[in-house]
Amino acid sequence: MDIKIKENLKKIFGFNQFRGNQEAIVDNILQGNNTFVIMPTGAGKSLCYQLPAVTKEGTAIVISPLIALMKNQVDQLNAFGINAHFLNSTLSKTETNKVKKEVLSGATKLLYVAPESLTKEENVEFLKSAQLSFVAIDEAHCISEWGHDFRPEYRKIKSIIAQIGDALPIIALTATATPKVQQDIQRNLNMEEADLFKSSFNRTNLFYEVRPKAKSDTKKHLIKYVKSQKGKSGIIYCLSRKKVEEIAELLKVNGINAAPYHAGLESAMRIKNQDDFLNEEVDVVVATIAFGMGIDKPDVRYVIHYDVPKSLEGYYQETGRAGRDGLEGHCLMFYKYEDIVKLEKFNKDKPVNERENAKVLLQEMAAYAESSVCRRRVLLHYFGESLNEDCGFCDNCKKKRDAFDAKEDILTAIEAVKETHQRFSLDHIVNVIRGEQNEYMESYNHDGLSVFGKGKEENERYWRSVIRQTMIHGLLEKDIENYGVIKLSKTSEDFLKNPHEITFTKDHDFDEMIENDEAE
Ligand code: ADP
């Protein structure tokens, strides 16, 4: 590595060392290679493009969807003595012209651009005439409908880059990438060949827990919990603004120092509540997911999901705001299946494919909540990582679970996938195993298979859970080309030839737990 780079790291940014993959990433960009960075929030993505930008000739374009944060980012860079500007709809004509002049003079090292500004004809023309070093695409998951934050304008980025400079290196960065999203990003940006730098998503200091959400006493439970955390910072996420107001009020009347945060509040109030939280004048923020983007409070000790999130990506992001300082953080979710059904209803007016995507994401969320497998294993599996052991630091690891030897069940699951030629999703495979007669069975002749009905003694929920756990153990896998289709993995055939004992656990039955709870 160039000595100058290390020098700049210290001199300009004030850091003594690189973190994780940063050095390799910076190096790769300086060599002019397309680069794909997947790093959890807070790990230090910005430096990966900021440092090469100040080192290279010309201006780096940074595409970012967060208009509200652009000014902050640019101010921060300016404070480091770096010449940076932004271009978005908040600028006046005069301000825009001034920025453009700076860029054309060659002084600007980083230019932050909102995707909708990028697509404007006049800006494309302007960028064509500027001397550019590379293009960084921040929050690159916005390109994918499978992410939690799809932005249609992101789809146009590649064609715009092709117009302003076909040979410009591209660096895409994101904190959320399931294998499916990752593939979408690479395809859409035409950067399948890019060098990939993926950091682990394992946040070892976070304790994950799910508790049943009973009608009668969840609020009491919440108050008790928050009181037990007195003086510590926490975030409570709710689905609606109304719920945010209600819970914040409830906590306040119970003597807890809480404040609400959602997009419906006046901006002065929002800023005040956020600042009060950062300055520790408020212990708890009750918020919709509008809260947290770009907020870097290191000592958040707990994140509570009062309502179930819409996707595991969202859940991971939101819980990721706990324990940024590396000390323990508690991630607690209150769950009942009714909340999933409620969220599904919200999607009913969406176009068919969006609705279907949203539904798959929600079902993954429900499966996580109901699973009694180590939470960390499930989460990391979702992000395409595998943990070979239980973590010992989640509710499922701490609690005694209903365990059973799943050898025979795994064999049945693999057989069902194999005999149906690896072309069907979970629902159908489960129906085959349970011997559910329907029109598909008849038309594919699956009712004639030897595996048909082999597992009819157990219910649907049991088999879903078995197949999911089989996937977590890598003995079956989901085809990411064809979301939902379950295929054999490299180890499936091996297992068929040499089956061995594997312990699975029975899913939690939250409905039953909630009923018992309410009966007490
Ligand atoms: P991300 O975009 O991945 O969420 P940021 O780029 O905002 O993360 O960085 C998170 C924090 O880590 C920031 O406060 C940043 O200043 C700090 N940081 C980044 N790189 C380093 C480093 N090499 N040494 C020390 N601190 C760093």
Ligand code: ZN
């Ligand atoms: Zn665990």
